Amino acid sequence: MLQKKVCMLGSFSVGKTSLVRRFVESIFSEAYHTSIGVKVDKKVVRLDGQDITLVLWDIHGEDIFQKLQISYLRGMSGYLLVADGTRRQTLEDALALSNRVTETMGKIPAVLVLNKNDLVDQWEIEPQRESQLAESGWSIFRSSARTGEHVEDVFASLALSMLKK
Amino acid sequence: MDRNPIFESFIADQGYALFEYLGNGAFRAIGNSSEWCEKMWGAGKGHEKTLRLADESPFLENFLVDAEGFWNSNRPGGATSGVWIERGPGSSETPLEATALRLEGKPVLVIHNLAGTYAERQKLFQTARDSLLEHERLIREIQKKEILLHCIVHDLSQPLSAMRGCFNILSLEKLSGDVKRMVETGQRESHRQEQMIRGILEAFSGDLAAQQSPAPEAAGGASLAASAQRVVQELSPAFQDKGIRLRLDPALDVSRESNVVGDASRLERIFGNLLENAMRYTPKGSAVTVGIEEEGPFLLAFVDDEGPGLPPDASADRLFALFAKGKDRPGKAGLGLYFCRITVERWGGKIGAETRKSGGSRFWFRLPRATKILPERKPELAAPAEKPRFVAAERRPAAVARLRAGKSPRRLNILLAEDTDVNRELVIELLHKRGHTVVAAENGRQALAALAKERFDVVLMDEQMPEMDGLEATRAIRAQEASSGKHQIIIGLTGNVTHEDNERRIEAGMDGFLAKPFDMHVLFQTVESPPRGIDRAAAAHVVPAQAALAPPAEGVAEHLWRTTAGNEKLIRSLVKSFLADAPKKFSGIRRAVSQKNAEKLASAAHALKGAMGIFGAQKAVAAARNLEAMGRAGNLQDAAAEFRALEEELHHLTRNLLALQAESKRAAKLPAKPHRPAPRSRRKR
Numbered sequence: 001m002l003q004k005k006v007c008m009l010g011s012f013s014v015g016k017t018s019l020v021r022r023f024v025e026s027i028f029s030e031a032y033h034t035s036i037g038v039k040v041d042k043k044v045v046r047l048d049g050q051d052i053t054l055v056l057w058d059i060h061g062e063d064i065f066q067k068l069q070i071s072y073l074r075g076m077s078g079y080l081l082v083a084d085g086t087r088r089q090t091l092e093d094a095l096a097l098s099n100r101v102t103e104t105m106g107k108i109p110a111v112l113v114l115n116k117n118d119l120v121d122q123w124e125i126e127p128q129r130e131s132q133l134a135e136s137g138w139s140i141f142r143s144s145a146r147t148g149e150h151v152e153d154v155f156a157s158l159a160l161s162m163l164k165k
Numbered sequence: 166m167d168r169n170p171i172f173e174s175f176i177a178d179q180g181y182a183l184f185e186y187l188g189n190g191a192f193r194a195i196g197n198s199s200e201w202c203e204k205m206w207g208a209g210k211g212h213e214k215t216l217r218l219a220d221e222s223p224f225l226e227n228f229l230v231d232a233e234g235f236w237n238s239n240r241p242g243g244a245t246s247g248v249w250i251e252r253g254p255g256s257s258e259t260p261l262e263a264t265a266l267r268l269e270g271k272p273v274l275v276i277h278n279l280a281g282t283y284a285e286r287q288k289l290f291q292t293a294r295d296s297l298l299e300h301e302r303l304i305r306e307i308q309k310k311e312i313l314l315h316c317i318v319h320d321l322s323q324p325l326s327a328m329r330g331c332f333n334i335l336s337l338e339k340l341s342g343d344v345k346r347m348v349e350t351g352q353r354e355s356h357r358q359e360q361m362i363r364g365i366l367e368a369f370s371g372d373l374a375a376q377q378s379p380a381p382e383a384a385g386g387a388s389l390a391a392s393a394q395r396v397v398q399e400l401s402p403a404f405q406d407k408g409i410r411l412r413l414d415p416a417l418d419v420s421r422e423s424n425v426v427g428d429a430s431r432l433e434r435i436f437g438n439l440l441e442n443a444m445r446y447t448p449k450g451s452a453v454t455v456g457i458e459e460e461g462p463f464l465l466a467f468v469d470d471e472g473p474g475l476p477p478d479a480s481a482d483r484l485f486a487l488f489a490k491g492k493d494r495p496g497k498a499g500l501g502l503y504f505c506r507i508t509v510e511r512w513g514g515k516i517g518a519e520t521r522k523s524g525g526s527r528f529w530f531r532l533p534r535a536t537k538i539l540p541e542r543k544p545e546l547a548a549p550a551e552k553p554r555f556v557a558a559e560r561r562p563a564a565v566a567r568l569r570a571g572k573s574p575r576r577l578n579i580l581l582a583e584d585t586d587v588n589r590e591l592v593i594e595l596l597h598k599r600g601h602t603v604v605a606a607e608n609g610r611q612a613l614a615a616l617a618k619e620r621f622d623v624v625l626m627d628e629q630m631p632e633m634d635g636l637e638a639t640r641a642i643r644a645q646e647a648s649s650g651k652h653q654i655i656i657g658l659t660g661n662v663t664h665e666d667n668e669r670r671i672e673a674g675m676d677g678f679l680a681k682p683f684d685m686h687v688l689f690q691t692v693e694s695p696p697r698g699i700d701r702a703a704a705a706h707v708v709p710a711q712a713a714l715a716p717p718a719e720g721v722a723e724h725l726w727r728t729t730a731g732n733e734k735l736i737r738s739l740v741k742s743f744l745a746d747a748p749k750k751f752s753g754i755r756r757a758v759s760q761k762n763a764e765k766l767a768s769a770a771h772a773l774k775g776a777m778g779i780f781g782a783q784k785a786v787a788a789a790r791n792l793e794a795m796g797r798a799g800n801l802q803d804a805a806a807e808f809r810a811l812e813e814e815l816h817h818l819t820r821n822l823l824a825l826q827a828e829s830k831r832a833a834k835l836p837a838k839p840h841r842p843a844p845r846s847r848r849k850r
Contacts, residue, residue, distance in 0.1 A: 005223075012294050034291045036283070037248030037260065040223045055223055063297070065290055069247055071231055087301060088799075124305075126799045127761045 003053045010082035011090040012061030015115040018145035035060045078109035078162040085114040086122040109161035117142040173197045180278035205253045224249040232265035236272035326681045330591035333685035386535020390423040396436040408449035414456025425532035426512045438501035439468040446472035467529040474520035572600040577622040582612035584630040585775045609638025628659045636673040643674035654695040767796030785814035
């Protein structure tokens with residue numbers, strides 16, 4: 001069966017682990033448990049009549065305590081760049097991280113996920129910024145691991161991009 | 166390898182599993198591996214078979230590339246994988262870390278089970294990250310409040326500017342004794358209101374400022390005795406009205422050096438606040454005494470009253486706390502004494518209160534003597550020998566306000582860029598009366614066009630304007646000057662006077678700024694003796710004013726009559742231009758809301774807010790202010806609802822203005838005299 005390595009990248013507490021749990025196990029926990037290190041999960045998806053195993057690398061969020069080891073990205077077919085829509089800075093940090101990835105590994109299929117869309121009243125990312133990023137070529141989804149909104153779509157969209165490549 | 170069962174048991178007990186790398190992805194367990202290792206990979210005790218760990222774990226598969234890289238190199242030490250969570254049978258999760266080593270010349274992979282320490286490590290990370298998130302949340306809260314605060318400050322400054330402008334214009338006229346006194350009262354009270362607004366905001370901003378101690382502007386010091394003397398002189402009439410005698414302690418020698426850490430304007434506000442407090446609690450017929458005592462390297466200032474003394478349950482902490490109010494005769498917002506405390510503490514001093522043995526209470530503050538003694542400031546700043554420091558108007562010596570008005574000795578050509586009609590007209594009127602010529606622009610772009618056509622001695626530049634704001638226009642002017650070598654004097658007009666605002670002005674290239682509302686004398690002094698560059702240190706701690714002052718309960722006609730000093734021509738012109746412009750401004754807001762364009766919404770709402778403020782339409786202004794704040798914060802979630810509120814209020818205002826206009830046409834007079842509010846004075850006629 002076709003296997004694709006997908007990395008979850010982004011700052012801490014943006015919801016990477018929650019997105020994976022929602023996608024793989026259909027579970028969401030309200031409590032925030034910070035991730036240390038890497039956790040690898042698998043899920044089979046069917047796209048265009050074809051089964052693909054997504055090997056999901058949930059990599060700890062970057063901050064002053066933990067830096068991303070680029071070696072974790074080896075063999076990656078695509079990545080989800082996750083930002084917290086209620087914390088504007090996480091988007092900018094995610095984009096900087098994505099630049100580092102591109103510098104090291106070249107252009108790789110990616111989807112930008114603005115997570116926590118259930119917290120609309122705290123939303124900090126201006127629509128103009130979103131449009132600007134979309135115009136620059138980003139495939140963007142507003143998702144919520146809590147409600148499940150667009151979670152499947154995010155992974156499906158990335159899987160399609162990886163297949164097309 | 167020789168086997169050592171004790172050592173192997175110890176290693177296994179510590180959670181380590183060792184594997185020798187055989188090449189091509191194959192490993193062989195060394196010694197007695199742990200139980201977890203057996204469960205996970207079947208590599209248990211005495212297990213001799215070859216394992217393909219890369220097939221078992223995607224993470225190890227990835228790490229094997231780095232490990233082989235190390236084994237094939239001559240690098241000393243080892244290569245470590247970092248932590249990963251390995252899923253085992255029954256969805257168990259085990260935190261592991263792998264290290265590639267070279268032992269006895271053989272490639273060895275050591276896998277360490279971190280279950281014993283992982284929970285503790287995660288707890289530490291969790292605490293640290295929770296703290297970071299909380300810190301981020303607080304910063305965002307503060308930012309949101311600051312945005313709202315700035316909007317409110319700006320709103321409050323505009324009508325106050327108009328009021329002070331009207332009083333200033335009136336004071337230039339030949340007035341009878343009674344009217345002159347009334348105008349002076351108006352000038353004094355509007356100045357007092359300005360001080361109150363600033364004081365309230367300063368109290369809110371004080372906690373932040375208190376972290377910088379002592380404040381830079383305080384380092385030079387100020388005379389405690391001179392400040393006490395000035396405040397006593399200023400407040401004596403108010404005390405007299407209440408039948409209380411206000412006096413300086415006879416033992417106080419004002420001529421004696423009494424410089425302390427602090428700045429004069431805030432020292433005077435501390436004395437003022439303590440005296441206002443004393444006035445509320447001192448019975449008629451008694452006395453309040455202000456004095457100073459020496460305490461080694463400190464000076465202690467006191468305000469003694471002959472009231473009932475402090476309540477038994479009153480502690481200094483409570484008295485000087487934020488929003489602390491007396492029970493029987495409460496003051497205003499409960500900020501006066503709080504302001505005193507944070508200011509005194511910021512200067513390295515202490516403040517307190519106690520009941521005096523002889524009766525009454527003593528409020529005191531102790532400040533360190535200033536190390537650098539500056540010459541005491543002159544009581545009057547009549548001559549332009551000393552160039553004024555162009556910081557907010559309230560920081561200028563009070564004596565400036567007593568400058569004689571009249572024609573300027575030199576006629577200046579001034580460019581005024583101001584988008585708010587009423588403010589523009591008032592400043593023009595004042596400068597005309599002073600003998601200057603004024604060219605007006607409504608935004609930065611128009612100002613640039615005017616500058617391209619003729620030469621100006623001074624440019625007065627409002628900061629927040631549509632199309633091109635004052636800072637942007639200033640940057641454009643400075644960019645043009647880079648080749649010409651000329652320097653145009655540019656003075657900012659602003660309601661925002663925080664340190665950050667000031668930094669922005671410096672960065673843009675302004676030579677100074679006038680904080681709205683400003684006194685006409687300060688305006689004259691500024692344009693006639695313009696500065697070259699903003700004094701960073703002096704302006705560093707000026708903060709904007711904010712207060713939720715209750716709007717006067719009056720109709721639009723009464724409001725206009727009051728704020729324009731009954732200038733019917735001006736009122737007609739204001740109503741006409743508003744009715745012509747407001748629909749365009751409103752459409753701009755509608756567009757910005759429907760397009761979810763936060764930046765445009767902030768700018769359009771700001772423009773309409775300024776225009777509506779002239780008519781005292783408080784609810785409409787509040788709705789526009791909220792929309793402006795939403796735009797600035799980039800959060801438009803409630804914008805549609807607020808827009809509807811604005812629409813309703815604007816409709817109401819427009820209807821009133823149309824009625825006013827119709828009435829004016831009928832009576833050829835606007836507003837009709839019967840609309841004037843009845844005089845509130847109880848003075849006999």
